[in-house]
Amino acid sequence: MPTARSGTSAHRLPALLAALCDRLPDDSCAALERVLQGATGPDDARIGRFIAEQSAAGLAHQLMDITRAWRAEAPGLTGAGLALALATARSRPRTEPAQVVVSGPLSASVPARMTSGVAMEVIRSATTSLLIASFAAHGARDIVREIARAVDRGVYVDLLLEESTQAAEAFAALPSGVHVWHRVGAAGVLHAKLIAADRHTAFLGSANLTDRALSDNIELGVVLRDPRLVEDLIDHFRWLLTPENNIMRRA
Template sequence: MNHEILVDTIAGIAADLPPAHISAWAAVLMSVDKPSAAVEAALINARPGFSTSTHARSLVQAWDATAHKLPGTAIAVALRSAALIQEQAASRRTDLVISGPISPSVSVRLTSSVVIEVIRAARNSLLIVSFAAYGVAEVIAELGAAAARGVRVDLVLEGSVGNGGTLRGPAGASAAFSQLTDSATFWHWPAHRRAAAAKSRSALHAKIIAADTAIALISSANLTDQALSTNLEVGVVIKDPMVTQRLVRHFEALMGEGAGVLERTSPGR
């Protein structure tokens, strides 16, 4: 028999139905021995909802056609396993994040709300990297709240041209966070550790917010009010701990005593 039909059907149901439906259906399947019209009806009645009748019919038909000798317990275990894999995959899924104009045909998340979400998710550490920064009063307040609950906050920010950076103007990006002087650690990339080509100097241009080693936002958006709201910016929020850990470890190495290219600084340098 071609079991692929049953496998595909179970995978599709696990992807479409919410967890409460999966649990209710597994309970029904654990108590039956074979596929039947009665089982189909029991599944529909266990947790009514949109498209449940279609899924119930598909499951019973695929079970009957390809693996009717399998007991209901086996189908229940397969369904719960598929649902668990779906849940784990969703928790690590990369989402699109944007600022500015919204496309009506694509579901996206707003940069401003994701920035706050990532900061609030931190329990031990926050890594903030930005080229430019100004305004963002809500972000500053959230960083202060994170520090107050014991989170270590590292701010890696570009400096002004006069202080070895590439930002034009009298102050570097750290000036926007001056009220966090006593609760965060500030880092800069000194001029003598940057490569230079002709009259150009390498820029600290990354824009990152990472909470612990669990979730990270990588975006084209600087930490400015305009970039987080009206500019046309695009980014991704990564929920894969393995990828986030590699990102954080990279910056930790850049901050390393002696070997790292970044140095501690104070606001306004």
């Protein structure tokens, strides 16, 4: 991309393109790319007509912001070049926002879903691996059944459980292929609560895998569906399970 003119920010145009991709579906972005391909610059009449045809609230203004930034920051950039930049921004993985999850009474303050349903949904979404951590576990038969179904479809399951709470007893009916882990030594307890499916989705929060925590207690959690965050989280727990680190041991 040509050097920006003195006194202007070289970062506004890429940010505007990224924001446009986050707003528009792929087919609309592709339509704009086709218009840009034949445009000679930000003042090309074809771009003006495309902007004038947009009826979605604020979209024309957003597109005009892009043409102004194009004119100010990269006046020598062709339409084909901007189309390529837009296609590059469109090709990056789109992340879903974090989702609030609660147990107990539901208010109208924030959009939220119940812990029990979300926990089941995350387990069902696993195709290769499940990593589940809980300080305590009791009952939670629906969760246990869902884990068993995951094992039946070939999902590799690691359960990280606090030994002092006898949490492993809640999962005694699971197949022997499920791997149960306990903390080594007495320096602290395993207090994390996590359900992670493959490397794409992680549900973490305050709720243990108990009947009361999944439904009646006042609990709070969040679902992450950004692989960049989830992968770092999974890598941390996989490091905890590495035998040479002597942090967790197989039960």
